Amino acid sequence: MAKPLTKTQLVAALAEEMGADKKSASACLDAIVNVITREVSAGGAVTLPGVGKIYCRERPERMVRNPATGEQIKKEADKVVKMTIAKALKDSVNG
Structure with a gap:
């Protein structure tokens, strides 16, 4: 598996693709990240x-197991960010 692009490498590739400066x-890139963060954190x-599509999903309260002790504990409801990959990319x- 190849190493993921760092932000610096991504910015350089984006600048080259756009024909603009870094x-x-x-x-x-920062503006896109800010828009995505704002929309997803607001529930959109x-x-x-x-x-693909980036969205927030709520997970219900549930029982989980501590792997170190085997003890069952109740985990509160929380939200998790998910991404569905587009068919074209797949x-x-x-x-």
Whole structure:
């Protein structure tokens, strides 16, 4: 498995793809992250065309097991961020 791109590498690749400088590419990336964070934390969802859909899902209260002791404990309800991958991306990876 290849190593994931770092933010610096992603900004450089984005700047090259956009034909812009790294400063504007970094500002663009930060703006996208801020919009996604704001929407998902407010309970909404964001669709990135060709990539997938990022959304927040609520998990109910449930019983979990402590792996060290085997003790059953109650875990409170919480929220988790999920992502559904777009079919186009799946097909490009597999095809």
